Amino acid sequence: MSLTPAIQCVGLRHRFDDVQALDGVTFDVAPGEVFGLLGPNGAGKTTTIRVLTTLLPAGEGYAAVFGLDVRRQQMAVRRVIGYVPQQLSADAALTGYENVWLFARLFDVPRADLHRRIDEAIRLMDLEPAARRLVSTYSGGMVRRLELAQALVNRPRLLVLDEPTIGLDPVARSGVWDRVRALRAETGMTVLLTTHYMEEAEQLCERVALMHHGPIRTLGRPEELRAELGPEATLEDVFRHHTGSMLDEEGGFRDVRSTRRTARRLG
Amino acid sequence: MSAAPAERRAVSAEVPAAPGWWRLLPSRVLTFWTVEIWRIRHDQQELVTRAIQPALWLLIFGETFTRLRAIPTGSVPYLDFLAPGIIAQSGLFVAIFYGIQIIWERDAGVLAKLLATPTPRVALVAGKAFAAGLRSAVQAVIVFILSALLRVGLIWNPLHLLGAIAVVMVGAAFFSMLSVTIAGVVLSRERLMGIGQAITMPLFFASNALYPVHLMPGWLQALSTINPLSYEVDALRSLLIGTPGRLGLDVAVLAAATTVGIAVSASLLGRLAR
Numbered sequence: 001m002s003l004t005p006a007i008q009c010v011g012l013r014h015r016f017d018d019v020q021a022l023d024g025v026t027f028d029v030a031p032g033e034v035f036g037l038l039g040p041n042g043a044g045k046t047t048t049i050r051v052l053t054t055l056l057p058a059g060e061g062y063a064a065v066f067g068l069d070v071r072r073q074q075m076a077v078r079r080v081i082g083y084v085p086q087q088l089s090a091d092a093a094l095t096g097y098e099n100v101w102l103f104a105r106l107f108d109v110p111r112a113d114l115h116r117r118i119d120e121a122i123r124l125m126d127l128e129p130a131a132r133r134l135v136s137t138y139s140g141g142m143v144r145r146l147e148l149a150q151a152l153v154n155r156p157r158l159l160v161l162d163e164p165t166i167g168l169d170p171v172a173r174s175g176v177w178d179r180v181r182a183l184r185a186e187t188g189m190t191v192l193l194t195t196h197y198m199e200e201a202e203q204l205c206e207r208v209a210l211m212h213h214g215p216i217r218t219l220g221r222p223e224e225l226r227a228e229l230g231p232e233a234t235l236e237d238v239f240r241h242h243t244g245s246m247l248d249e250e251g252g253f254r255d256v257r258s259t260r261r262t263a264r265r266l267g
Numbered sequence: 268m269s270a271a272p273a274e275r276r277a278v279s280a281e282v283p284a285a286p287g288w289w290r291l292l293p294s295r296v297l298t299f300w301t302v303e304i305w306r307i308r309h310d311q312q313e314l315v316t317r318a319i320q321p322a323l324w325l326l327i328f329g330e331t332f333t334r335l336r337a338i339p340t341g342s343v344p345y346l347d348f349l350a351p352g353i354i355a356q357s358g359l360f361v362a363i364f365y366g367i368q369i370i371w372e373r374d375a376g377v378l379a380k381l382l383a384t385p386t387p388r389v390a391l392v393a394g395k396a397f398a399a400g401l402r403s404a405v406q407a408v409i410v411f412i413l414s415a416l417l418r419v420g421l422i423w424n425p426l427h428l429l430g431a432i433a434v435v436m437v438g439a440a441f442f443s444m445l446s447v448t449i450a451g452v453v454l455s456r457e458r459l460m461g462i463g464q465a466i467t468m469p470l471f472f473a474s475n476a477l478y479p480v481h482l483m484p485g486w487l488q489a490l491s492t493i494n495p496l497s498y499e500v501d502a503l504r505s506l507l508i509g510t511p512g513r514l515g516l517d518v519a520v521l522a523a524a525t526t527v528g529i530a531v532s533a534s535l536l537g538r539l540a541r
Contacts, residue, residue: 053383055540068282075385076282083383087376093306105298106384108286134309150380154283 004067006031006158006190007052012061014047021047022058023214029207031066031157034184034191036205038198038235040245043211045194046086049162052192053083065158079107082151086163088143092136096127096146099135100153107154121149124186125179141172145179152183159183161193165200177203198235210239217242285385292390299394303401318409321357325350325410325417338478343508347420351431351503352476354410355496358403358435362442363467365399366450366459373539374456382540388533392447396529399443400436407435421507431506437521438499444528451535476500495524 007029014022022044029035037045050056051063054074063070068077090099100118109117122131125145135143144164151159164180165173181204183189195201201208202222209219218225218238226233229241239245286294307314325346332338333345340348372378381391411428414421450459471477473487474496480488491497502517504510 050379053379055379055382075285075387078383078385079283079285081383083380085376085379087374089376089380091302091377093309094302095305095309098302098305102298102302103380103384105294105301106381106386108283108294108385 003031005029005064006033006066007035007192008062008064008067009048009052010062012048012051012058012063014051014056014059020214022051022061025061025211025214025216027209027216027219029190029192031190032188034180034193034204034206036201036208037192037194037211038196038201038205038208038239039194039211040196042213043196044214045211046162048211049083049160049192049194052077053081053160054078079154080157081160082154082156082158083160084144084147084151084162084164086166088140088147088167090135090138090143090146090150092134095132095134096122096138096142096149097131099146100149103150104153109154117153117155121153124152124183125149139172140168141175144168144172144176148176148179148183156189158190158192161191163194163196165195165197173200180204198239201235208235210242212239212243212245291387292393295386295390295394296397299398300401303398307402307405314405314409317357317361317406318413320360321353321406321410322413324353324356325413325419329353329417338482340479343510344420346417347508348479348504349477350410350414350419350421351507352474352500354407354431354435354507355438355474355499355503356471356476357406357410358439358499359442359470359496360467361403361406362399362439363446363463363470364460365395365443366446366448366463367456369395369447369450369539370454370456370459378536378540382536388536389529392444392532392536393529395447396440396443396525396532397436400438400440403439404432404436407432422509427506431503434499434502434506434518434521437518437525438495441495441521441525441528444525444532447532448528448535451532451539454539470494470496474500495521 005028007027009028010026012022012025013020025044025048027035037048039045047056051058052065052070054070054077057071065077066080068080070077090096091102094102097118100121101114104114104118122128125148127142127145127149130138130142135146138146161180165176168176177200180191180193184191191204193200193204205222207219207221208225209216210225211217222235225238226235229237329346329349332349336345338345369378372381382388411421446459446463449462453459453462473490474494475491476496480491480497483491498517498520501512502514502521505512505514505517
C-alpha cells in the first residue's frame with residue numbers, strides 16, 4: 001500500500017540577502033518515522049522547518065505535509081502539525097495548565113473535550129504536579145516538556161521539534177528524549193527534529209539528513225552512514241567526511257545570540 | 268536508534284474541521300481576553316503601580332488647576348472635565364507599549380508558535396488588540412474608583428460606565444495596533460521604546476484631554492482633529508460628564524482607525540516573524 005509521505009520536500013531553495021539558506025533541499029519522511037535534520041548553526045535546518053510550518057514561503061520548490069501544499073493550504077497544514085521552536089517559548093506569566101489551554105483554544109479543540117485533552121497532554125509529559133504553578137517557577141527541562149504538551153494538545157500527525165534540547169543540562173536532555181521516545185511508542189506519530197547534537201540524532205532518529213550551508217550533503221539511517229566509513233566511525237566523522245568541517249565549527253553571531261537567549265531564559 | 272520503532276500506520280490526509288470566519292474571530296478574541304485576565308490575576312501589583320500616574324494627574328494637576336481656574340471649562344469643574352482625559356490617557360499609556368510585547372514574543376519564539384496555529388493573522392492581532400483593550404479597561408475601572416474617592420462629578424449610570432469602558436477598549440485596541448505597526452517597522456525593542464516615548468506625550472498634549480480644543484492655537488487644533496485620542500476623550504466626556512458631543516462620530520472614527528490598525532499590523536506580522 002503506498003502511503004502519502006508525511007513530509008515531501010522537492011528542490012527547496014531560499015535566500016536571505018546574500019546567504020543561500022536552502023539550496024535544492026529534497027527529502028521525504030514516511031508516516032510514523034522519526035527524521036532528523038542534522039547540521040551546525042546556519043546549515044538551513046531551521047529554515048526548512050519554517051517552510052514546513054508555513055512560517056516562511058520558500059523562494060523555489062515544493063513542500064507538502066501529508067499531501068497538503070504548505071504554500072497553498074496553510075491553514076490545513078497548521079491543523080495537522082505541532083511545533084516546538086528552538087527558544088523556550090512558554091509564557092512564564094501563566095501556569096502550565098493555562099499555557100496548554102491557550103494552544104488547545106487556538107487549535108479549536110472542542111469545548112467538550114478541552115479539559116480532558118489538556119490533562120492528557122500534561123499527563124503525557126509528566127507535569128501534573130506542577131500544572132497549576134506559574135511557569136516562572138519551572139526548570140528548563142520542565143518548560144521544554146510543557147512546550148511538548150502545548151504542541152501535542154491538538155493531537156498532531158506531525159510533531160516538529162527545532163533543537164529540542166538546546167541549552168538543557170544532560171539530565172533535562174535525557175528527560176526530553178524519554179518523552180519523545182514514549183510518545184513515539186504510544187502514538188506512532190511522525191517526528192521531524194533538528195539538532196546539532198550527534199548523540200541526540202543517534203538516540204532518536206531512524207533516518208537523518210546532514211545539512212551544510214543550504215543543501216543536504218547525505219541522507220540515510222545513522223548506522224548505515226557510519227558503516228560506509230568503517231566500523232569505528234561516528235556521525236561526527238560522517239559529517240566531516242561529507243562537509244570537510246566539524247559540526248561545532250559553524251554558526252554566526254545570530255545563532256550564538258539566539259542560543260544565549262535560550263540559555264538565559266533557562267536560568 | 269535505541270527506541271523500538273512504532274508500527275507504521277496509514278495516515279489519511281483528513282484535516283480536523285475548521286470553524287468559519289464568523290466563529291474564528293470572536294473565538295480568538297475571547298481566548299486572548301481570557302489569557303489577559305489570567306495575566307492580570309497573577310500580577311496584580313502592576314495594576315497598582317500603573318494607577319499611580321493617573322492618581323497623580325487627578326490629585327495634583329486636577330485639584331490645583333481646579334482651584335486656579337486657569338483653564339476655562341464653562342460650568343463644568345475642571346476636575347470633572349479632566350477625569351475622562353485621564354481615563355483615556357491611562358489606556359493610551361498601557362497600549363502604546365504593547366508592541367514591545369510582540370517583539371519579546373518574536374525573540375522568545377512565541378510569535379512563531381502562534382503563527383504556526385490555524386489562526387489567521389488578522390484574528391491573531393485582533394485578539395492581541397482587544398487583550399490590550401481589556402487591560403486598559405481594568406485600568407479605567409481603577410480611575411473610576413479614584414474619581415469616586417475624589418468626588419468627581421461623573422455620571423454613575425451603569426450603562427454610561429459600560430459605554431465608557433467599551434470606548435476605552437476600542438481606543439486602546441487602536442493604540443496597541445499603532446504600537447505593533449511601529450514594532451513591525453523598527454523591529455527592535457530599544458527603537459520602539461524611543462519612538463513610543465517620543466509620540467506618547469505629543470498624542471496626549473495634542474488632544475483635548477487636558478484643555479478644550481478651542482483654546483489651542485490653530486495648528487494644534489488641526490493636529491487634534493486627526494488625533495484618535497481626541498475622539499476617545501470626546502466620547503468619554505459625552506458618556507461620563509454629559510458634555511454635548513458627537514458620540515456616533517467619535518465611535519465611528521475609533522472603530523475605523525482600529526480596523527485599519529488591525530489590518531496594517533496583520534500585514535506586518537510576517538516581517539516581525541521573519
